Amino acid sequence: MAQRIPFFELFEGFAPPIGLRVLLTDARVTDVTVEQESRTMALALTVLQEITDSERTLLEQLLADRFALNGVRISLTQGGFPKQEPRPSNAGGGARKESSAGKIIMGREIKGHPMPMSELNPKAGNVVVEGKVFKCEFRELRQPGMWLALIEMTDYEGSVIVRKRMLEKDVAPLRDRVSTGMWLLVAGTMELTYDGHDMQLNPRDVTEITHEPRMDTAEVKRVELHLHTRMSNMDALTDTGSVVKLAAKWGMPAIAITDHGVAQSFPDAWHAGEGKIKILYGCEGYFVNNIDDRIAIHGHQDIGFSDEIVCFDIETTGLKVTQEAITEIGAVRLRNGEIVETFQTFVDPERRLTPEIIGLTGITDEMLRGAPKLKDALTAFLAFAGDAPLAAHNAEFDISFIRAGCRKCSIPFEPTYIDTLILAQNLLPGLGKYKLDIVADHLQLPQFNHHRASDDAVPVAQMLTKFFPMLEERGVTRLQQINNEMLKLRPLGSKSNRFPKHIILLAKNKAGLKNLYQLISLSNLKYFKRVPIIPKSELIAHREGLIIGSACEAGELFRAVADHKDWEELKRIASFYDYLEIQPICNNRFMLREGAARSEEELRDFNRTIVRLGEELGKRVVATGDVHFQEPEDEVYRHILLASKKFPDANAPLPIYFRTTDEMLREFEYLGKEKAYEVVVTNTRAIADQIENIELLPKGKLFPPRLKNSREDLNRLVWDKVHELYGDEPPKLIKDRLDIELGGILGKYDVVYMSAQKLVQRSLECGYLVGSRGSVGSSLVAYMSGITEVNSLPPHYRCPKCRHSEFITDGSYGCGADMPDKNCPECGTKYVKDGFDIPFETFLGFGGGKVPDIDLNFSGEYQARAHRHAIEMFGETQVFRAGTIGTLAEKTAFGFVKKYLEENGIQSGAAEIDRLTAGCVGVRRTTGQHPGGLVVVPDDLEIEDFCPVQHPADAEDSDTITTHFEYHCMEDNLLKLDMLGHDDPTMIRMLEDLTGVNARTIPLDDPDTMSIFTSSKVLGFENDDLLGPTGAVAIPEFNTRFTRQMLIDTQPKDFNTLVRLSGFSHGTDVWLGNARELIVSGTASVLETVGCRDDIMLYLISMGLDPKMSFKIMEAVRKGKVKKGGFQDGWVEAMQEHDVPEWYIESLAKIGYLFPKAHAVAYVMMAFRIAWFKVHEPLAFYATFFTVRAKAFDAEYCCAGLDAVKRKIREIENNKDASAVEQDLMTTLEVCYEFYRRGFHFDTIDIYRSDATKFTVTEGGLLPPFISVHGLGEAAALDTVEKRRGKEFISVEEFSMCCNKLSKTHIEQLRALGAFAGMADTSQLTLFG
Secondary structure (H helix, E strand, C coil): CCEEEHHHHHHHCCCCCCHHHHHHCCEEEEEEEEEECCCCCEEEEEEEECCHHHHHHHHHHHHHHHHCCEEEEEEECCCCCCCCCCCCCCCCCCCEEEECCCCCCCCCCCCCCCHHHHCCCCCCEEEEEEEEEEEEEEECCCCCCCCCCEEECCCCCCCEEEEEEEEEEHHHHHHHCCCCCCEEEEEEEEEEEEECEEEEEEEEEEEEEECCCCCCCCCCCCCCCCCCCCCCCCCCCCCCCHHHHHHHHHHEEEEEEEEEECCHHHHHHHHHHHHCCEEEEEEEEECCCCCCCCCCCCEECCCCCCEEEEEEEEEEECCCCCCCCCCEEEEEHHHHHHHHEEEECCCCCCCCCCCHHHHHCCHHHHHCCCCCCHHHHHHHHHHHHCCCCEECCCCCHHHHHHHHHHHHHCCCCCCCCCCCCHHHHHHHCCCCCCCCHEEEHHHCCCCCCCHHHHHHHHHHHHHHHHHHHHHHHCCEEHHHHHHHHHHHHHHHCCCCEEEEEEEEEECCHHHHHHHHHHHHHHHHCCCCEEEEEEEEEHHHHHCCCCCCCCCCCEEEEHHHCCCCCCHHHHHHHHHCCEEECCCCHHHHHHHHCCCCCCCHHHHHHHHHHHHCCCCCCCCEEEECCECCCCCHHHHHHHHHHHHHHHCCCCCCCCCCECCHHHHHHCCHHHHHHHHHHHHHHHHHHHHHCCCCCCCCCCCCCCCCHHHHHHHHHHHHHHHHHHHHCCCCCCCCHHHHHHHHHEEEEHHCHHHHHHHHHEEEHHHHCCCCCCCCCCCCCHHHHHHHHCCCCCCCCEEEECCCCCCCCCCCCCCCCCCCCHHCCCCCCCCCCCCCCCCCCCCCHHCCCCCCCCCCEEEEEEECHHHHHHHHHHHHHHHHHHEEEEEEEECCHHHHHHHHHHHHHCCCCCCCCCHHHHHHHHHHHEEEEEEEEEEEEEEEECCCHHHHHHCCCHHHHCCCCCCEEEEEEEEEECCCCEEEEEEEEEHHHHHHHHHHHHHCHHHHHCCCCCCCHHHCCCCCCCHHHCCEECCCCCCCCCCCCCCCHHHHHHHHHHHCCCCHHHHHHHHHHHHEECCHHHHHHHHHHCCHHHHHCEHHHHHHHHHHHHHCCHHHHHHHHHHHCCCCCHHHHCCCCCHHHHHCCCCHHHHHHHHHHHHHHHHHHHHHHHHEEEEEHHHHHHHCCCHHHHHHHHHCCCCCCCHHHHCCCHHHHHHHHEEEEEECCCCHHHHHHHHHHHHHHHHHHHHHHHCCCCCCCCCCCCEECCCCECCCCHHHCCCCCCHHHHHHHHHHHHCCCCCCCHHHHHCCCHHHHHHHHHHHHHCCCCCCCCCCCCCCC
16 A cells, blocks of 8 residues: 555544544554455554554454454554654643744644645655635544544645544644634645545644734825726626725725726625725726717818818838838828829838738838938928828828837927828718728729828828818818817717727716716616727716726727827827826736837836826826735636636736735836825825715615505505404504504505515415515514415414404414314304414514515416516616626636646646635626516616616626616615515415315314325325335425435424424524434424524523523524624623523524524425325326426326336436436426325326326326427427317328427327327328238
């Protein structure tokens, strides 16, 4: 054996006596041989502690017995590990020790120096590492008393798994004191993992150490005005809350959030920065200058259209003005619409021409031999031009080369010039493309030799003779009038060549925030083209309250600077912005790789130019980081994201992390100390000072829509129902509770209740029950107004005749359904039993401080109509779908990481892969819509008073408009109608239609129905080897094998226990490892354990704790806060003082999430009713289940009989790689199996009688519909039923031709299922026998 395997990894299920187990904890198996024939095993062990001969003999006997061997022979070696010094007496536990290195958690003080994790290997032996914990897990193993400690840590050069099997007493210090985010120093031994595919560190000593993070030590701090979070689509990784808190910790006065085209980080930034730092709400928009991006007339000279204009063109060796040279200049003089003179000269480029340029222009090296040098050629051209304005097509290109040449030759050049390209784009908006030859052809100009300067200058002049009359028709007669006219035409012109630039928008105040939201909405709904585009025309219209910055290298201004546009043009562009932006050189170093800049010094010159522009225009210039991740070491995560998008330079270094003030000052030292301080500190703070402290959304203030008389109607509905059920003088308990509830609802939330009430009543009128979700059933007002069926009062009897009532408040019953039957003592009528004992506080909190969230389950068949009714109620323009944000999931991120490592030939262990994956998780990928959520805006406000809107998933062709924020961000402010489509109400409707039974009259204490949760006897069979002892198959809430096992463990006999089980199954860390162990061990009964959140509050109050403290403990536990951070100070002591058992307190500390009792009651009520039909109306039940809930009914398998169904179930069970479709099929097959066990059968599909989609009840069985045929969809099934109407078919061929949406495969499947039994294949008559 090449490796040393920990003894208990090899023999995981082996449990020797505790004394022997301790001796074997650090033992390693170095060799093992098993003789098959003799059934003996030879084992070589290396141990740290001495094992006596008697202990070895005992171990050999125990192993032989455990593994049914004839004999075991063990050879022992002691001290096989690297020599270690004696352990401290409290190793593995005891009081925390302080050392120079930190706080000792396990073992002794570590004195060695840590090595980089990237250098670790399985043969490294004893090592010391230090790093940050990013994942930790401590779990109990199957072997009694043994735990596995697993810690993953990183030094950002590599990562390592720290893994050790330990006794419970030894693991306690690690489990209690190690958490993610802390830094550890660990000493131990490197070894291979059990499977040999990875390595791990077996820890010996563990110490918590302090790690000094980066700090901003500057006396006066800068402000970051350009920062991207994870909401910048697959581009940035900055965690919003983390970076805001870091900026506040550093002492920065403000921080901006400027994601690409979105505002979806605003809520997180608001919550993280509240009271600590000013948040500057902004956006880096995709900006299209559709007004004056390229003006037609440059310069100030003014002439009439008949005056002289020199039209010219140049040919060059390439496109980049900084790298290429002029080869030819051609020009013509235009006067009174006539060409009166021409000019042409070649220019010596002082280099050889490339074949591409020779092929394009026809100019050869031979033609340029002896041509004038650049200075002579330019001097001659300018002498020809004289004082006349110039004109060219795409003039910025030609002028830039002339200007660069004049600068090089020290020739003055400040021309006025006309760009015929811009004139063409604005005067010929429908043309689409505007190359010189295309425009000339459109204007029917004479043919010319394109790509020769001497020839191209002529059509430029001829274009002007066409364009000037068009302008004169618009009242334009002089050169300097043209640009103003172009401003009117430019927004209407072609957008095809307008590639969006970047622009920074910051909201100065609330008005600016609304304008920002409106721009984001418009960019998504009206102008979306690959990205959400903001046209300049819209920006001008919504500029109030906004501060506009020039953005990064992708901004309009920087691009103009990099393109070497003339100073006047740069000033014109810069004048639009409120401040100008420069960034560190490293941000733009990619321009060197792409050839857009020649050197880093040129990149600095670009920034210097922007600084000079700011000085001349009196505009502030600010230094920003264009932050895309928080820490320098996070850069690798962005490489992975960019690689997933196939960027060729994904791995190129781009350290755009969140810099401190001093780091930024060093980046701009080349500007001089004073100027660097000005752009980094003074100006960024000045911009931030212009911006108000904006409250993103008013806390706890609801802006409900208006419903006429909602307050009066709700109050009337409630008291009318109370009097109907409990008489004219209802019990004080009811009056007191309603006074409390209505006091918090009327005038604040009555519209919320009445809108839900109207939707529920409309559904009931259409014949569909509505189930409630969440904690709305905690509200008695919701019950009395008809929103929910859950009566939250304590268990009680009420008389349906005389309205007398009796309440049981001693806790002896958890719900009314479980009380014994009783007659009214006043009139002798049989009592109605009701009440589920749910406190109102779980819905609206103490004093009604929470905004109500009413969640409803409508039938899936009815959901669309319910949504339509909501829109009709509040208005088309006021109702929006609740938006969702789809982020990068762990599974997808893992795939990106694996591919990135493979493509780059990087070998990484599991820990490093886990780190890289975790770093990428949570980045925004797309948006979507909540399956049932609608958001309603009051008619006196607009949605942009709260957030922008968009289409889901950037679907330009979608009619759906969703909120830009996820709804929970606005749940305190806007009414949300959560109306999911659900199968249970659909099942109830179909069951009622088939049987005529009103489901609401079904008693919740029916003994036969209750019995199926423990036994299938009432169904006609018992203890089936496949289905188990219960009859809960196909019952909602209890259908899965997990919940059926729960039924077996708890043996529920009453409705209250079923409610508790529903809570167990929906909670996190509530059942397994918690309640189940307490119940199975006999520590507590089912009803004593915690199943739902309300149980905590009710129990703690019953034990004497303060109600408000009980509520707070419940809230902290149900959200998992106690599990993550422990109980608040004083809570444990308070519970202990009131005799709350320790097991109960420990159980609370394990819980990750708790289900509301009202939700559980609503679900179980629906489930119990459906179960009643299963017992009492079985064929109707199975017809309904197979129609509504069966995800994968396949007639080939399901209709093949009991034995075939059982075989298929076993086949899927034994397939470890069963697909999701096969898993769904197995669930359906289980129900089919039970169906057969009860003596029912499936009829053969009948081409005349089978329904398209629904199973039909027949004598002793069911007739399957057409969609039960594999692959036969609903549309084809409906078409078949429609086309067969009134027909009789004499052959399969005739049926196939009539029902032509059925494929040949479908026909063959129907044939195999016996649907065509006795029918001829074809309709042809035969003449010969």
